Amino acid sequence: DKLAVLQALAATVNRDHTATHYRFQDDPYLIPRTSPEFRLYSLSQESGCNAAKYIVNTYPHLFQKDIAEPSIPCLMPEQLEPLINEVSVAALQERIQLRKVRASVDLYDQLVQAGTPVSLEVANSLLDLLCVYGDKEPPREDQLEPRETEDKDEVTGALQKMQRGRPRRVSDLLSVTWRENNNAERIFSLMPKRNERSFCTMIRGMIKHGACTKAMNLYTDLLNNRMKADVHTFNALISAVPELKEMYNEKVDLIVELLKQMAEQKVQPNLLTFNSAMKSLRKCGSIAKGLSIQILNEMKYLNIEPSLATFDHLLAIFYKPGAVTRPHTDIIFEVLDEIEGKHFEARDPDDVNFFISAMRLCLDLKDLELAYRLHKTLETGNNWVLLGDSYQQSIYYGRFFSLLCTMESIDVVLKWYKALIPSLYYPNVQGMRDLLQALDTENHLHLIPNVWKDIKQLGHSNKQDLVEEVLELMSRDKHSPQLQAAFSETALDIKSVYKRDQFRNMQWTSTSLGNVTALFLRGGRTQDAWEMLQLFKTNNRVPGKELLDEFLDHAKESNNKTLAIDLVKLAGTFSLPATSELFERVMIEYQLTDEEKKSLEELDATSSDSDRE
Numbered sequence: 001d002k003l004a005v006l007q008a009l010a011a012t013v014n015r016d017h018t019a020t021h022y023r024f025q026d027d028p029y030l031i032p033r034t035s036p037e038f039r040l041y042s043l044s045q046e047s048g049c050n051a052a053k054y055i056v057n058t059y060p061h062l063f064q065k066d067i068a069e070p071s072i073p074c075l076m077p078e079q080l081e082p083l084i085n086e087v088s089v090a091a092l093q094e095r096i097q098l099r100k101v102r103a104s105v106d107l108y109d110q111l112v113q114a115g116t117p118v119s120l121e122v123a124n125s126l127l128d129l130l131c132v133y134g135d136k137e138p139p140r141e142d143q144l145e146p147r148e149t150e151d152k153d154e155v156t157g158a159l160q161k162m163q164r165g166r167p168r169r170v171s172d173l174l175s176v177t178w179r180e181n182n183n184a185e186r187i188f189s190l191m192p193k194r195n196e197r198s199f200c201t202m203i204r205g206m207i208k209h210g211a212c213t214k215a216m217n218l219y220t221d222l223l224n225n226r227m228k229a230d231v232h233t234f235n236a237l238i239s240a241v242p243e244l245k246e247m248y249n250e251k252v253d254l255i256v257e258l259l260k261q262m263a264e265q266k267v268q269p270n271l272l273t274f275n276s277a278m279k280s281l282r283k284c285g286s287i288a289k290g291l292s293i294q295i296l297n298e299m300k301y302l303n304i305e306p307s308l309a310t311f312d313h314l315l316a317i318f319y320k321p322g323a324v325t326r327p328h329t330d331i332i333f334e335v336l337d338e339i340e341g342k343h344f345e346a347r348d349p350d351d352v353n354f355f356i357s358a359m360r361l362c363l364d365l366k367d368l369e370l371a372y373r374l375h376k377t378l379e380t381g382n383n384w385v386l387l388g389d390s391y392q393q394s395i396y397y398g399r400f401f402s403l404l405c406t407m408e409s410i411d412v413v414l415k416w417y418k419a420l421i422p423s424l425y426y427p428n429v430q431g432m433r434d435l436l437q438a439l440d441t442e443n444h445l446h447l448i449p450n451v452w453k454d455i456k457q458l459g460h461s462n463k464q465d466l467v468e469e470v471l472e473l474m475s476r477d478k479h480s481p482q483l484q485a486a487f488s489e490t491a492l493d494i495k496s497v498y499k500r501d502q503f504r505n506m507q508w509t510s511t512s513l514g515n516v517t518a519l520f521l522r523g524g525r526t527q528d529a530w531e532m533l534q535l536f537k538t539n540n541r542v543p544g545k546e547l548l549d550e551f552l553d554h555a556k557e558s559n560n561k562t563l564a565i566d567l568v569k570l571a572g573t574f575s576l577p578a579t580s581e582l583f584e585r586v587m588i589e590y591q592l593t594d595e596e597k598k599s600l601e602e603l604d605a606t607s608s609d610s611d612r613e
Helices: 004-010 035-058 089-097 101-113 120-133 152-163 170-175 183-190 196-208 212-224 231-239 248-264 271-281 285-301 308-318 330-339 349-365 368-378 383-387 390-407 410-420 429-441 445-457 464-475 481-501 510-522 526-538 545-557 561-573 579-589 594-612
Strands: none
Touching: 035 390, 089 101, 089 120, 101 120, 101 183, 120 183, 120 196, 183 196, 196 212, 196 231, 212 231, 231 248, 231 271, 248 271, 248 285, 271 285, 271 308, 285 308, 308 330, 308 349, 330 349, 330 368, 349 368, 349 383, 349 390, 368 383, 368 390, 383 390, 390 410, 390 429, 410 429, 429 445, 429 464, 445 464, 445 481, 464 481, 464 510, 481 510, 481 526, 510 526, 510 545, 526 545, 526 561, 545 561, 545 579, 561 579, 561 594, 579 594
């Protein structure tokens, strides 16, 4: 193994929780701080690589000098254009090798018209090309924008024909790309001789591109010609069962029938055979549970080791989201017992779905111990590779962190918070809300100013619901002067966010204005609090009576008679019902001059008249 030395060295060090992903460490300026930035910078890096490949392959004559010793072929221009220009079988083979779909079809037609014999092997290679790409030009890896060669009218017509007699499916909208009488079907019908590979290629191509009924009919033709399908064709047919049958029992019967035909034709099943069967059983309701256990026993009998996709399908069969009845919780424990401590490798494309699905079950079952066992399995060896891309990784850690916030003590939650964020996980709004609720439950509100800094860094400071929850937690109760001072600093920062994002994402509400004002008062920021009261009128909002009472209490504590009088006048401008009550309090609690009494009495009379109206 060429990577054995590097893998051995990597095994000697642990992950640095404070470090970002290795792909960003070359340029500290492009270290992402949020999930959108992670995606943007990752795609930018890939786009840069593709752009470089595009330039090299488009202008190969500019990159002929090979200065690397030893030579690195992958860095040199690829041969993308055919070198043989004559009409010959060799030229056809070259175009097939270069994946030139249109050119290959045109040259094949010229050879047939010229009477040049094309061997069965070459014709099958052309069928392979057409069926893999659905009779379309494949996009180049270095292509900046995939070319649109889809004939939308033909696709729409095929979709309408397939929908007759049954409801529409999402898969119809996503997968129907097999055109009627396309080049693959035409060449297949023109072939003077066809073997098992010809039939199997066509069947798999039809299933891949949505023509499942046609594929089943062609499989029947294969049997009528006294041929047998290979294991890959059976895998494709089994995976197409949900598209071929409607009723649950019909789907199960067809899966069993195809497996029996494999045995009759002496075709040895492989892992993907049983995984295809399990995946199809996911759409067969509760009657699939018994057959899924039988399939696992059959795999054990044939010494076929299940992959993570096998267990993912099994869990999906036994645990239905939103099911009314209580799920069979024993299955997931048995699965964890089976995989715990094992090292897994990618053997099925669906392997990357297991950890996400299993963590969702842990969250639904509110089983923290089970989640710890699952996470330990993820960290065993290189199993973390099977977690999938950054999006799937975010889903897994989001569910794990949500369960921690719900079930674990706050000290442990904060430990995991430091370990996961941001080296592995960029929490979304719900993740930060879960953390705030955990802090509230454990009475650790003194950490909210630090959490607010993380919210800003993660790019969530423009999410109004989250910001209002932060304000609500800080203003709900009164705290020590030191903590109130810290809360007022945070409130001042939040005010600046509102000012910056006003008329876009953030809009002042009566609640948010009241909470910020209260935090300023408790933190000794009287002038800032008074400015917040002015914002009520600017934003057509009305302050609550509790806020005005607290403001008046603050004025009394600081012996600020002017502030108390101004507050009553402000309440009068709002024509609030509480104006008279505030007037009475000021008259009782303060020694007012005759002029001050007269101005307040006039205001109180005006307010009383407006109340009667």
